[in-house]
Amino acid sequence: MSNSRYRDAGVNIDEQDKAISAIKKLAASTFTLNVITGLGSFGAMYQLPAGYKNPILVSSSDGVGTKLKVAFMTGIHDTVGQCLVNHCVNDILVQGARPLYFLDYIGTGKLAAGTVEAVVSGLAKGCRENGFSLIGGEMAEMPGFYAEGEYDIAGFITGIVDKSRLLTGKDIVPGDEVWGFVSSGLHTNGYSLARKIVFDEMKLTVESYVDVLGCTVGEEFLKIHRSYRPILLPVLEKNIVKGLAHITGGGFLDNIPRILPDAVSVEIQMKNVPVLPVFDFLVKGGKIETEEAYRVFNMGMGMIAIVSPKNRDAFLGAVAERPVLLGQVVPGDGTVRLL
Amino acid sequence: MSNSRYRDAGVNIDEQDKAISAIKKLAASTFTLNVITGLGSFGAMYQLPAGYKNPILVSSSDGVGTKLKVAFMTGIHDTVGQCLVNHCVNDILVQGARPLYFLDYIGTGKLAAGTVEAVVSGLAKGCRENGFSLIGGEMAEMPGFYAEGEYDIAGFITGIVDKSRLLTGKDIVPGDEVWGFVSSGLHTNGYSLARKIVFDEMKLTVESYVDVLGCTVGEEFLKIHRSYRPILLPVLEKNIVKGLAHITGGGFLDNIPRILPDAVSVEIQMKNVPVLPVFDFLVKGGKIETEEAYRVFNMGMGMIAIVSPKNRDAFLGAVAERPVLLGQVVPGDGTVRLL
Numbered sequence: 233m234s235n236s237r238y239r240d241a242g243v244n245i246d247e248q249d250k251a252i253s254a255i256k257k258l259a260a261s262t263f264t265l266n267v268i269t270g271l272g273s274f275g276a277m278y279q280l281p282a283g284y285k286n287p288i289l290v291s292s293s294d295g296v297g298t299k300l301k302v303a304f305m306t307g308i309h310d311t312v313g314q315c316l317v318n319h320c321v322n323d324i325l326v327q328g329a330r331p332l333y334f335l336d337y338i339g340t341g342k343l344a345a346g347t348v349e350a351v352v353s354g355l356a357k358g359c360r361e362n363g364f365s366l367i368g369g370e371m372a373e374m375p376g377f378y379a380e381g382e383y384d385i386a387g388f389i390t391g392i393v394d395k396s397r398l399l400t401g402k403d404i405v406p407g408d409e410v411w412g413f414v415s416s417g418l419h420t421n422g423y424s425l426a427r428k429i430v431f432d433e434m435k436l437t438v439e440s441y442v443d444v445l446g447c448t449v450g451e452e453f454l455k456i457h458r459s460y461r462p463i464l465l466p467v468l469e470k471n472i473v474k475g476l477a478h479i480t481g482g483g484f485l486d487n488i489p490r491i492l493p494d495a496v497s498v499e500i501q502m503k504n505v506p507v508l509p510v511f512d513f514l515v516k517g518g519k520i521e522t523e524e525a526y527r528v529f530n531m532g533m534g535m536i537a538i539v540s541p542k543n544r545d546a547f548l549g550a551v552a553e554r555p556v557l558l559g560q561v562v563p564g565d566g567t568v569r570l571l
Numbered sequence: 572m573s574n575s576r577y578r579d580a581g582v583n584i585d586e587q588d589k590a591i592s593a594i595k596k597l598a599a600s601t602f603t604l605n606v607i608t609g610l611g612s613f614g615a616m617y618q619l620p621a622g623y624k625n626p627i628l629v630s631s632s633d634g635v636g637t638k639l640k641v642a643f644m645t646g647i648h649d650t651v652g653q654c655l656v657n658h659c660v661n662d663i664l665v666q667g668a669r670p671l672y673f674l675d676y677i678g679t680g681k682l683a684a685g686t687v688e689a690v691v692s693g694l695a696k697g698c699r700e701n702g703f704s705l706i707g708g709e710m711a712e713m714p715g716f717y718a719e720g721e722y723d724i725a726g727f728i729t730g731i732v733d734k735s736r737l738l739t740g741k742d743i744v745p746g747d748e749v750w751g752f753v754s755s756g757l758h759t760n761g762y763s764l765a766r767k768i769v770f771d772e773m774k775l776t777v778e779s780y781v782d783v784l785g786c787t788v789g790e791e792f793l794k795i796h797r798s799y800r801p802i803l804l805p806v807l808e809k810n811i812v813k814g815l816a817h818i819t820g821g822g823f824l825d826n827i828p829r830i831l832p833d834a835v836s837v838e839i840q841m842k843n844v845p846v847l848p849v850f851d852f853l854v855k856g857g858k859i860e861t862e863e864a865y866r867v868f869n870m871g872m873g874m875i876a877i878v879s880p881k882n883r884d885a886f887l888g889a890v891a892e893r894p895v896l897l898g899q900v901v902p903g904d905g906t907v908r909l910l
Contacts, residue, residue: 237859238867241764268627273829274817275629275663275730277737280619288607289628290614293674293727295711324614335632337676337725370725372634375763377723384716386676386709388632388727391614398616424714425580478613490612520576528577 242342242375250345251371258349258356262366266332276368278333278390286395290329293388294319297481298423302453304382305438309347312385313354314361315420315457319480320389321362322535325461326476326491328399328468329391334359336369337386341378343371351385362461397468401475401491401538406563408474408538410488410498411547411555413463415534417455417510421481422528426453429518444509452510460535466550467537473547475538479530486527488536488568497564498538501571504558508532526570533558581681581714589684590710597688597695601705605671615707617672617729625734629668632727633658636820637762641792643721644777648686650795651724652693653700654759657798658819659728660701661874664800665815665830667738667807668730673698675708676725680717682710690724701800736807740814740830740877745902747813747877749827749837750886750894752802754873756794756849760820761867765792768857783848791849799874805889806876812886814877818869825866827875827907836903837877840910843897847871865909872897 239245268277280287296315303312313336321331336355338348348371359366378384418426430436430449438450445452460478467473475491488498502522511532515525525531538561539547548554559571578584607616619626635654642651652675660670675694677687687710698705717723757765769775769788777789784791799817806812814830827837841861850871854864864870877900878886887893898910 237857237863238764241767243763274661274665275631275668275728277666278628278630279734280626280628284619287619289617289619289671289729291617291672291674291727291729292614292707293676293709293725295676295678295709295713297711298713298716300713301715322613326613327616329614332628333630335630335727337632337634337727339634339678339723339725368631370632370634372636372723373763374634374637374639374723376640377637377717377721382716384678384711384713384723386632386678386725388630388674388676389614390628390630390729395618424582424712425577428580518576524576 243373244343247343247345248373251343251348254345254349255352258352259366262356262359264365267365267367276335278367281392284392284394288393288395288398290324290327290391290393291389292320292323293386294323295384295386296420298427299420300384301427302438302450306450306454308454309350310354311454311456313351314358316385316387317355317358317362318457318459319420320387321459321461322478324389324391325464326399326478327393328397329393331362331364331389331391333365333367333390335367335388338383339372339374339377340383341375341380343373362459399476402493404474404493404496404538404561406496406561408540408561409544409557410500410559410561411537411539412533412558413460413535413553413555414506415508415530415532416458417452417508419457419530419534421530425518425528426514429514434517442513444513458534463552466552467547470546470550472543472550473537473539477536479534479536483527483529483531485568489566492566494566495563496561497566498559498568499562499571500559500568504556506532506556523570582712583682586682586684587712590682590687593684593688594691597691598705601695601698603704606704606706615674617706620731623731623733627732627734627737629663629666629730629732630728631659631662632725633662634723634725635759637766638759639723640766641777641789645789645793647793648689649693650793652690653697654796655724655726656694656697656701657796658759659726660798660800661817663728663730664803665738665817666732667736668732670701670703670728670730672704672706672729674706674727677722678711678713678716679722680714680719682712701798738815741832743813743832743835743877743900745835745900747879747900748883748896749839749898749900750876750878751872751897752799752874752892752894753845754847754869754871755797756791756847758796758869758873760869764857764867765853768853773856781852783852797873802891805891806886809885809889811882811889812876812878816875818873818875822866822868822870824907828905831905833905834902835900836905837898837907838901838910839898839907843895845871845895862909
């Protein structure tokens with residue numbers, strides 16, 4: 233079997249075989265008993281867990297955007313996978329769902345098995361840390377599509393929640409409190425603007441050490457998107473939050489409204505927001521207007537919880553990390569106001 | 572709200588809004604009653620259908636490879652989405668699963684709302700034709716990632732099957748018959764080699780009319796990857812096939828073994844394969860060795876069914892299209908031999 237012509241066309245069978253072998257091992261490290269078959273079968277099979285009265289599947293697909301460019305610039309490929317998994321976990325966590333399994337897509341121009349293995353090791357680590365399984369994926373070698381050494385990744389998560397435990401935000405009323413949990417940095421949003429400011433305008437490199445950050449630009453920009461599942465799990469089990477919003481692209485202004493009923497708004501006291509140094513650095517460096525900064529970046533708060541004042545003590549007693557009181561719910565029109 | 576800086580960084584908010592609005596309408600056209608919320612919420616919610624005793628979820632992720640280059644060359648973007656959906660449907664159909672919902676990922680350098688709308692219209696059409704729902708997706712604008720006018724797409728499918736109806740191939744024994752269903756052309760595999768032969772070596776363009784194909788190169792190369800669900804649904808309901816293999820990248824040689832028990836092999840009579848003109852054209856034009864051709868291309872058979880001789884009449888009576896008898900199962904080692 234030569235596959236000579238196929239290799240001529242830019243498709244590298246040996247590297248593919250090497251990558252597949254590494255991926256299989258990494259994926260297997262994430263398997264729970266519900267995984268019936270993993271990689272290799274046409275579709276990956278997962279036995280639905282028992283005990284759900286009216287099971288709702290909650291799914292989301294996502295990428296990590298141009299954070300990947302920082303991976304390319306630093307040659308560090310084993311953390312973006314965790315960012316992708318945690319992003320997806322948070323996106324279904326806010327609806328009360330428990331993650332069941334994950335599938336990935338990796339598109340690349342010329343496949344380098346070592347890079348793919350590093351990426352998948354991050355995906356597998358993210359899955360293990362959140363207690364669920366990487367059961368399948370597609371690795372596409374597409375000559376002429378991506379620049380040398382570059383790739384794109386997408387992730388797909390499936391989770392489950394009983395209909396009675398779905399978090400939708402529908403019971404949010406004026407007087408409810410708005411709490412925020414700290415982010416680890418940019419997470420996976422705003423990188424096109426951040427890279428433009430830092431690399432194009434400030435002429436820094438990933439190796440540049442920045443005093444106010446206490447680390448290099450590369451280290452700051454690769455900080456792993458946090459999973460809020462370990463922090464919020466006890467709260468979800470006790471049913472004491474009315475709504476959760478994952479602060480991704482669009483910041484407070486676009487993400488909090490996704491869970492607000494039409495007749496209420498949220499007021500955020502900007503003085504209460506513990507803005508992370510990286511956002512001060514970007515806002516000053518790029519002369520970004522405040523409102524735009526709050527639409528592009530998370531500014532230091534990656535997850536918002538809306539809680540009735542009567543549940544405040546139970547909420548603060550249950551969460552595994554102290555949140556910040558950012559503001560409150562008021563009569564309104566489903567929007568967010570920065571005060 | 573200016574978003575001036577974000578736009579400076581190459582992210583185009585207006586085009587994004589236009590695309591999102593179009594996508595919402597297209598996705599809504601696919602919703603079944605099980606879709607609880609679609610695009611807009613953090614995760615997309617889907618109510619698990621009732622009536623499954625021991626439900627197994629079957630999922631797969633895929634892309635369409637460098638078939639996309641043909642979409643770029645022709646400017647026709649509304650069919651690759653159908654290819655992607657049908658590819659995914661076939662990948663879970665072979666395990667007996669019924670598709671429930673689909674999510675997509677579209678990565679692009681500079682977002683053009685019209686192109687994204689065309690791509691998603693193909694996804695939505697594919698979902699409608701297979702009776703399931705496009706419930707979510709991610710559209711990532713990544714300046715500097717993709718060439719002008721180019722993009723990559725990935726799809727994620729979730730299906731369901733009762734454990735007792737899972738198709739695994741485990742009961743395949745020597746003497747079983749191997750039947751093939753015709754493909755519509757390249758489907759979504761072998762495009763890197765096919766493009767190299769036709770565009771680089773034969774110096775044809777997508778507009779070139781080729782007599783033996785009866786159409787232009789562009790028309791041939793964009794033919795839609797078939798869904799075999801309408802053809803095979805009656806067979807699955809009657810439980811009269813032992814195994815199904817979707818012939819994708821790797822052809823007969825890599826895909827049929829995925830369902831074979833260790834102690835059997837499959838013998839394919841090449842004289843029985845109704846090789847489509849496009850494959851003769853590529854094999855001759857590219858001087859491809861036979862065995863390599865059968866590993867890269869589907870050669871005219873996109874779906875293989877393995878059936879006990881005692882079920883032959885029931886099988887032929889139930890399928891909605893006449894298949895071709897390609898060969899048989901023999902004692903062996905889990906491989907495919909071309910005779």
